[in-house]
Amino acid sequence: MRFKSLFFVVALFITIAASAGPTDNVIFRVEIDGKWGYLNAKGEYLVTPQFDHAYEFSDCGLACVKLGNKYGFVDTTGKIVIEPQFDYVSDFIFTNNRTVVHINKKYGVIDKTGKYVIEPQYNYIFIGKPSSNGLAPILINKKGFINKNGNIVIEPIYDDAGHFSNGLAPVKQNGKWGYIDTTGKFIIQPTFDNAQDFFEEFAAVDIKHKYGYIDSTGKVIFFSHFRIINELNKNYVRIISKKLKYGFINIKGNIIVEPQYNWIGEFQENGLACVRQKDIWGYIDTTGMFVIKPQFGYAGDFSSDGLAKVKAYGIDQYGKYGFINTSGEIVIPIQYDCIGNFSNGLAYIGEINYLTNKYKNFGYIDKTGNIVIKQQFQKAYDFGENGLARVVINNKYAFIDKTGNFVGQKFDQAWDFQENGLAKIKIDGKYGYIDSTGNYVIEPLYDYINFAYPSEYELKKIRW
Numbered sequence: 001m002r003f004k005s006l007f008f009v010v011a012l013f014i015t016i017a018a019s020a021g022p023t024d025n026v027i028f029r030v031e032i033d034g035k036w037g038y039l040n041a042k043g044e045y046l047v048t049p050q051f052d053h054a055y056e057f058s059d060c061g062l063a064c065v066k067l068g069n070k071y072g073f074v075d076t077t078g079k080i081v082i083e084p085q086f087d088y089v090s091d092f093i094f095t096n097n098r099t100v101v102h103i104n105k106k107y108g109v110i111d112k113t114g115k116y117v118i119e120p121q122y123n124y125i126f127i128g129k130p131s132s133n134g135l136a137p138i139l140i141n142k143k144g145f146i147n148k149n150g151n152i153v154i155e156p157i158y159d160d161a162g163h164f165s166n167g168l169a170p171v172k173q174n175g176k177w178g179y180i181d182t183t184g185k186f187i188i189q190p191t192f193d194n195a196q197d198f199f200e201e202f203a204a205v206d207i208k209h210k211y212g213y214i215d216s217t218g219k220v221i222f223f224s225h226f227r228i229i230n231e232l233n234k235n236y237v238r239i240i241s242k243k244l245k246y247g248f249i250n251i252k253g254n255i256i257v258e259p260q261y262n263w264i265g266e267f268q269e270n271g272l273a274c275v276r277q278k279d280i281w282g283y284i285d286t287t288g289m290f291v292i293k294p295q296f297g298y299a300g301d302f303s304s305d306g307l308a309k310v311k312a313y314g315i316d317q318y319g320k321y322g323f324i325n326t327s328g329e330i331v332i333p334i335q336y337d338c339i340g341n342f343s344n345g346l347a348y349i350g351e352i353n354y355l356t357n358k359y360k361n362f363g364y365i366d367k368t369g370n371i372v373i374k375q376q377f378q379k380a381y382d383f384g385e386n387g388l389a390r391v392v393i394n395n396k397y398a399f400i401d402k403t404g405n406f407v408g409q410k411f412d413q414a415w416d417f418q419e420n421g422l423a424k425i426k427i428d429g430k431y432g433y434i435d436s437t438g439n440y441v442i443e444p445l446y447d448y449i450n451f452a453y454p455s456e457y458e459l460k461k462i463r464w
Contacts, residue, residue, distance in 0.1 A: 025454075026040070026451065027451070027452045028433070028442060029056070029450055030431075030448065031054075034447075035050055036052070037049035038054065043441075043443060046076055047078035054452070060112050081114065086102060090127070098112075098148070104120060107122045107138075108122070108150075109125065118150030122138045122146075123138075133164040135153060136163075137161045137162070139156070144158065144161075145164075154184040158171040159175075160172035160177075162197045165198040167216070168180065168187060169197070171190070177192040177193070177195035177205070178192065178195070179218070187216075189218075191207060192206065193206055194206045201216070202214065209225065210224065211223065211225075212228070223253060226259060227239065235267075246261045246263055247259030248267075257287075262277060262278060265301060270302055271286050272284070272291055272292075272326065274308075275294070276299075281296040281297065281313075295313060297312055297319075298310065299311075303341065303342065307324070307325060307332075307367070308326075309341065310324050319337060320334050320335050321334060323347075332347075337350060337351045340382050341382055343383045343384070344384075344385075345367060346366060347364065347365055348364050348381065349371075350362035350379070350380060351375075359378065362380035364389075364404075379391065381416070383402065384417045385419075390414055390416060393410070397410065398411070408439070409438065411425040411426060414426070418451070423436075427444045430444040430445055431444055433449065
C-alpha cells in the first residue's frame with residue numbers, strides 16, 4: 001500500500017524561506033522495536049514511535065498511520081487528527097484536501113478534519129488521477145461519475161469508464177467505447193474496441209485491430225494496422241507489427257521506418273535511434289537510414305555529451321564495453337567488462353570473474369579513457385551531482401570524491417544521495433542518514449528509516 005502524493009507539488013509548509021537549508025523541512029519516518037514514529041532533521045521526535053506503521057506526509061500536512069488494522073491521520077506535532085477507524089485510506093490527492101476511505105465494505109470521501117464529504121456508499125471511487133472537471137468515476141453495479149460533493153452527475157450506466165480530460169471521458173457501453181462530456185452526452189459515439197483517456201490534445205483508440213489517435217472532435221488523426229507503443233508527439237510514434245518487429249510512423253500514419261527491427265529506441269535530440277537486428281545493434285536517423293551500421297552486441301542512447309555506451313560483438317571481444325561518438329568512432333576503447341555512464345566527467349569501469357560471475361577491480365576513467373581513480377573497489381556506482389560516488393571496498397560501502405579520497409566512514413550498506421544532500425546508510429543492523437561531509441544527520445539507531453516529508457518520490461520532483 002503506497003501513500004504518496006502523485007500529482008501535486010508538496011506544500012506541507014506554507015512558505016519556504018529563501019535562506020532555509022535543504023534539510024530544514026525534512027521529516028523522517030522511523031521504526032524502532034516494532035513501532036513507528038516521526039523525526040525532524042535534528043533527530044528529535046515529532047511523533048514518538050507508537051503506531052504499527054507510518055506513511056509519508058501528504059501535501060495537506062497530514063500523514064496516514066496504522067494502529068492495529070485501522071488507519072487514521074496525524075499532523076506534524078503528533079496529534080491524531082483523524083482517529084484510526086478505516087479499513088483503507090488513500091493519500092490526500094484531491095485539490096481540496098480530500099481522501100477516499102473504505103469502511104464497512106463501502107467507499108466514501110473525508111476532508112482533512114475527518115468529516116465525511118461523501119458518505120461511504122459506493123463499491124469503489126476511482127480517483128487515481130486528477131480531473132480538471134472535478135468529476136471522479138464511481139462503481140455501484142456499473143460505472144458513473146460523481147462531483148466533489150458526492151452527487152451523482154452522470155448515472156452509473158456504463159460497463160467501464162476512464163477519467164475526464166479535455167472535457168471528455170472514455171466510457172464503454174454495449175461492448176464499445178466512446179467519449180462523453182460532463183453532462184453524459186456522447187460527443188464521440190461508442191464505436192471503438194478500446195479507448196484511452198485524452199493525453200493533451202489526442203486520445204489513443206483502436207477498432208478491429210487498427211490503432212491510432214483521434215482529437216477531441218472525434219476526427220481521426222491516423223489509423224494503422226500496427227500497434228502503437230508510445231504517446232503521440234509532433235513527429236512520430238513507435239510501432240510493433242504482428243511479427244514483433246519495430247518501426248516508426250509519422251503523425252499522418254505514414255511509415256517512416258519499416259517495422260523490421262527486433263528492438264528500436266526513441267529518437268534522441270541528435271536525430272539518432274538505436275536499433276537491434278537479431279543480435280546486432282546500430283543507429284538510424286529519422287529517415288530510417290543507418291548512420292552507424294549494426295556492429296555492436298548492445299548500443300545505448302546518446303547522452304548530452306554526445307557519447308553512447310556500446311558492447312562488442314563477436315567471439316574475440318564478447319562482453320566488452322566502451323563508448324562511441326555520433327559518428328560511430330570509438331572514443332573509449334571497447335575493453336571493459338562493465339562500464340558506467342559519465343557523470344561529473346567520470347565513469348566507472350570494472351572486471352568480472354566469469355567463473356564466479358562476481359565483479360571486481362572497479363575504478364574510474366575520464367572522457368579521454370585515462371584511469372583517474374585506480375581499480376581498487378569491489379563495486380562502484382555513478383557519481384552524483386554533489387561530486388560523490390558510492391563504492392564497495394572490503395565488503396563495506398563508502399563514498400569517495402572525484403580525486404578518489406574517502407569521505408566519511410564505511411557502512412554495511414549505503415544508498416545514493418538525494419537532492420536534499422542526504423544519503424541513507426545502514427550499520428550494525430540500524431539505519432540513519434549522513435550529509436555530503438560524511439557526518440551523521442540522523443544517528444543509525446533505527447530498525448528502519450525513510451523520508452516522510454518530502455518523500456523520495458517528491459525529492460525527485462523538487463529542487464529546493
